[in-house]
Amino acid sequence: MTVELAPPPPGRSAAADRAETRRRRVPYLLLAPGLVWLFIFYVIPLFQLLRMALTTGNLQAGYVFDWVWENFTQVFTTYQPQLLRSLVFALATTMITLLIAYPLAYAIAFRGGRYQSLFLLLLLMPLLFPFLMRTLAWRIILADQGVVVQTLQNIGLLPSNGRLLATGWAVVAGLVYNFLPFMALPIYVSLEKIDNRLIEAANDLYSTPFTAFRKVTLPLSMPGVISGSLLTMIPAAGDYVNVELLGNPQQAMMGNVVQNKFLNIIDYPAAAAISFTLMVAIVILVLVYVRSVGTEDLVA
Amino acid sequence: MDTRTDIPAVELDGVTKEFADFTAVYELNLAIGENTFFALLGPSGCGKTTTLRMIGGFEDPTTGVIRLHGEDVTGQKPYQRPVNTVFQSYALFPHLTIFENVAFGLRRRGVEDAEVKRRVNEMLELVQLTPFIKRKPKQLSGGQQQRVALARALVNHPRVLLLDEPLGALDLKLRKEMQIELKRIQQEVGITFIHVTHDQEEAMTMADVIAVMHQGRIERMGEPTEIYEDPRTAFVAGFLGASNMMSVTVVDRGSGAVALNGGTRLHIDPSKLDGGDGTVRVGVRPEKLRIYPIDEVSLPPNVLQGTVTDASFIGVSTHYLVEADHIGEIAVVAQNLDDHHHRPGDPVKVGWLPQHCFVVA
Ligand SMILES: Nc1ncnc2c1ncn2[C@@H]1O[C@H](COP(=O)(O)OP(=O)(O)O)[C@@H](O)[C@H]1O
Ligand SMILES: [Mg+2]
Numbered sequence: 001m002t003v004e005l006a007p008p009p010p011g012r013s014a015a016a017d018r019a020e021t022r023r024r025r026v027p028y029l030l031l032a033p034g035l036v037w038l039f040i041f042y043v044i045p046l047f048q049l050l051r052m053a054l055t056t057g058n059l060q061a062g063y064v065f066d067w068v069w070e071n072f073t074q075v076f077t078t079y080q081p082q083l084l085r086s087l088v089f090a091l092a093t094t095m096i097t098l099l100i101a102y103p104l105a106y107a108i109a110f111r112g113g114r115y116q117s118l119f120l121l122l123l124l125m126p127l128l129f130p131f132l133m134r135t136l137a138w139r140i141i142l143a144d145q146g147v148v149v150q151t152l153q154n155i156g157l158l159p160s161n162g163r164l165l166a167t168g169w170a171v172v173a174g175l176v177y178n179f180l181p182f183m184a185l186p187i188y189v190s191l192e193k194i195d196n197r198l199i200e201a202a203n204d205l206y207s208t209p210f211t212a213f214r215k216v217t218l219p220l221s222m223p224g225v226i227s228g229s230l231l232t233m234i235p236a237a238g239d240y241v242n243v244e245l246l247g248n249p250q251q252a253m254m255g256n257v258v259q260n261k262f263l264n265i266i267d268y269p270a271a272a273a274i275s276f277t278l279m280v281a282i283v284i285l286v287l288v289y290v291r292s293v294g295t296e297d298l299v300a
Numbered sequence: 301m302d303t304r305t306d307i308p309a310v311e312l313d314g315v316t317k318e319f320a321d322f323t324a325v326y327e328l329n330l331a332i333g334e335n336t337f338f339a340l341l342g343p344s345g346c347g348k349t350t351t352l353r354m355i356g357g358f359e360d361p362t363t364g365v366i367r368l369h370g371e372d373v374t375g376q377k378p379y380q381r382p383v384n385t386v387f388q389s390y391a392l393f394p395h396l397t398i399f400e401n402v403a404f405g406l407r408r409r410g411v412e413d414a415e416v417k418r419r420v421n422e423m424l425e426l427v428q429l430t431p432f433i434k435r436k437p438k439q440l441s442g443g444q445q446q447r448v449a450l451a452r453a454l455v456n457h458p459r460v461l462l463l464d465e466p467l468g469a470l471d472l473k474l475r476k477e478m479q480i481e482l483k484r485i486q487q488e489v490g491i492t493f494i495h496v497t498h499d500q501e502e503a504m505t506m507a508d509v510i511a512v513m514h515q516g517r518i519e520r521m522g523e524p525t526e527i528y529e530d531p532r533t534a535f536v537a538g539f540l541g542a543s544n545m546m547s548v549t550v551v552d553r554g555s556g557a558v559a560l561n562g563g564t565r566l567h568i569d570p571s572k573l574d575g576g577d578g579t580v581r582v583g584v585r586p587e588k589l590r591i592y593p594i595d596e597v598s599l600p601p602n603v604l605q606g607t608v609t610d611a612s613f614i615g616v617s618t619h620y621l622v623e624a625d626h627i628g629e630i631a632v633v634a635q636n637l638d639d640h641h642h643r644p645g646d647p648v649k650v651g652w653l654p655q656h657c658f659v660v661a
Binding site for chain 2: 195202203206
């Protein structure tokens with residue numbers, strides 16, 4: 001290497017320019033594999049799904065792409081109840097899960113002491129068992145002769161011939177149970193990150209513990225609330241297992257319709273149109289939810 | 301200051317704080333006057349933060365009583381005390397703008413909007429942050445964040461402001477500026493500041509009164525010059541600056557005559573000899589010593605003879621190390637007033653006045 005003693009030439013050297021170009025290219029190069037992946041496994045299938053939704057025909061005779069929109073219109077006519085139920089169940093599940101998960105995560109984060117990891121492990125433990133088995137277990141819990149129904153009947157919250165299994169309550173209960181860890185975990189993470197000195201500072205500035213929670217802890221945990229809600233709401237809206245195992249056809253959600261069309265009736269165009277519509281509906285639901293819950297004060 | 305009253309702004313009465321396995325503060329008695337800039341000085345881990353947190357209400361003392369302006373506040377919650385804190389790491393609310401950070405306390409107390417606006421703006425002007433009003437804390441530099449923390453506390457007009465190493469995270473130059481700034485603000489708003497620091501120079505620069513803390517106790521308390529000149533304990537003497545320590549035997553308590561090991565007579569202020577008997581330890585600060593050529597005849601009462609072992613010229617002064625008989629190496633800081641530059645190996649005399657000696661327990 002030689003030592004340059006002369007002042008640098010006016011403007012930039014060609015080498016510096018090349019280095020600059022290379023530097024700017026790096027982020028794109030790093031993103032490239034991900035973008036290719038997304039394109040092959042997300043954009044193309046999505047496009048195919050949309051295309052399939054606009055075809056007529058069946059498996060034996062083949063499909064013809066002819067811009068038929070009937071598959072979409074039937075979603076809002078024939079399957080309107082299922083669509084609405086999906087969204088209502090998803091919203092209800094999200095709300096109830098949030099109400100249970102927030103205090104739970106708060107207790108673990110602020111009162112867990114040295115048992116925090118143990119509590120987290122307990123929270124995640126159910127995930128070690130198959131989804132199906134856990135949901136089936138709820139059939140026993142909510143069974144007509146089970147303890148829960150009997151107790152509710154005894155204290156008069158349920159009429160003597162009332163039941164839980166095969167009702168919307170059972171479906172929502174199953175959904176809440178299954179998604180609880182996915183709600184609690186992100187909330188725990190965002191609560192755990194909060195510096196205790198911020199709460200002390202709020203106390204110092206005339207906040208009672210409740211005001212400090214409302215003005216500091218809660219806003220700072222909103223990122224966790226939002227990601228937890230998304231992790232709950234999106235899969236819940238598309239779920240069909242809980243209805244299948246805990247509900248009955250009267251509680252069918254969009255997921256059940258899709259499953260039926262794809263696997264039983266083998267009506268791919270209808271199934272595609274329903275899937276696509278459900279996806280758009282979920283995106284709208286999520287946007288509305290995030291806008292109403294989140295504020296511009298959100299921090300990363 | 302004429303606004304001071306007889307009732308201290310802050311009073312700690314036999315305050316002890318025990319953690320599970322550790323006593324952080326031991327039997328602390330402390331009275332801090334109104335409008336005082338009070339510095340709690342001590343090395344890391346000596347219990348400064350714990351003391352401050354007890355005054356703020358974040359920790360309850362294990363025993364003892366805390367009074368603010370005569371009122372017993374022991375057991376009161378932080379939000380019930382007329383005290384505000386500037387936290388060690390600022391603890392600014394990351395989700396709020398600078399304006400809302402500063403307005404936080406006023407809003408909690410239900411001050412009306414127009415008044416909040418007026419006071420926050422006024423305070424941000426005082427700390428020169430008006431242009432940053434809409435930013436979030438993360439978008440400010442360390443020094444600016446520090447000033448937000450100060451404004452957020454001061455805007456509430458607390459009667460006592462607690463500051464826990466508020467300048468610790470700043471670089472040296474900024475720290476020096478903020479020291480002067482803090483002192484100016486304290487004089488302007490006229491309230492009691494309790495400033496925790498481990499930096500003796502910072503404490504000396506700003507404080508009216510300094511308490512030197514060591515292992516959960518206050519070893520010495522007084523005005524900066526007073527405790528510097530007469531530290532009373534070896535720890536305080538060492539913590540506040542360099543000093544030359546020597547063991548002497550008391551010869552005549554009345555005149556303050558003492559003798560070194562080899563018999564050399566020294567004289568110290570007799571009033572400082574009260575408790576000590578037999579052998580006592582005395583000290584003298586390097587800048588109080590003067591260095592003379594070996595043949596000098598007009599000398600102060602205390603003189604030692606020795607040989608220069610090291611001389612370093614640093615512009616404003618020259619630092620000498622002199623190997624003196626019976627004592628060992630002593631440090632001398634000489635102002636560059638005369639032409640005498642002594643070199644290593646030169647025989648010299650080192651002299652000082654009796655009143656510049658202090659005695660430590
Ligand atoms: N909550 C606590 N539990 C146990 N020990 C503590 C606690 N807080 C402080 N201490 C101990 O008390 C001593 C004094 O701490 P602190 O007041 O923070 O010192 P300083 O502020 O002077 O550095 C330290 O040894 C520290 O480890
Ligand atoms: Mg500290």
